[in-house]
Amino acid sequence: MVQYQESLDRSFAALSDPTRRAILVRLGRSSASVSELAAGFEMTLTGLKKHVLVLEEAGLVQTQKVGRVRHCKLGPRRLEDVSKWIESYRRQLEQRLDHLADFLERTKGTP
């Protein structure tokens, strides 16, 4: 559970930045090299690499170095953990509403 939370924290932290979200959107269209991304976002290579590293650590992006070029593509984990959290919240809420229905049934006739 702790591990799951940590990876969820990383996903959210990675997604909290507009540039990083834009990088994911860009990589969703096709993979790209770090320098192509830097040019597209009008950023320095160093600045862009930092964003890519955060995304990579969160499992949202994968990179591979071929010769002197580092290629980036979307990672395998994507938003699974975020979905798990939302799913567990949904289950809890449904259970609470079930119990609310039972409660209202049980107390029928009271003002």
Next chain:
Amino acid sequence: MTPSTSEKSVGVTTPSNREIRIERIFDAPRERVWRALTDPELVAQWWGRGNKLVVERMELRRGGHWRFVEHAPDGVHGFEGRYREVTPPERVVKTFEWDGMPGHVAVETMTLEDLGDGRTKLVTVSLFHTTEDRDGMLQSDMEQGVAQSYAALDRLLAALG
């Protein structure tokens, strides 16, 4: 998304990956449903899902703090947040955080609709954010912030999909 098996359920939909909408019809007048949702003594009788529930705080007004502690078999779970809107007997908007997942916030909007035949439709819409998202939104124009972050998220999800 599969609908709930509860016969009280009308449906569950996920309009986006960060939003959940659940509709339920209760065989009780709106005033009773409102009281069950807002009277701490009544909340304690159902919110815990059969577990002991301690309502530590329930300041039912805009900006007021709520905190419930559920004593479940797998441990003690604290839930809390703030009320953003309280409009009896129609609407409650509140933030929702679980101690076990700090930094992650849902904004829950519950709307009670009087069906006119002694029944009440309760619609719950929950939007999921990080605290960073939330604080950013509070600082900027709220609606614009939500619209922008959702537009960005929609594009992101479309791209990832």
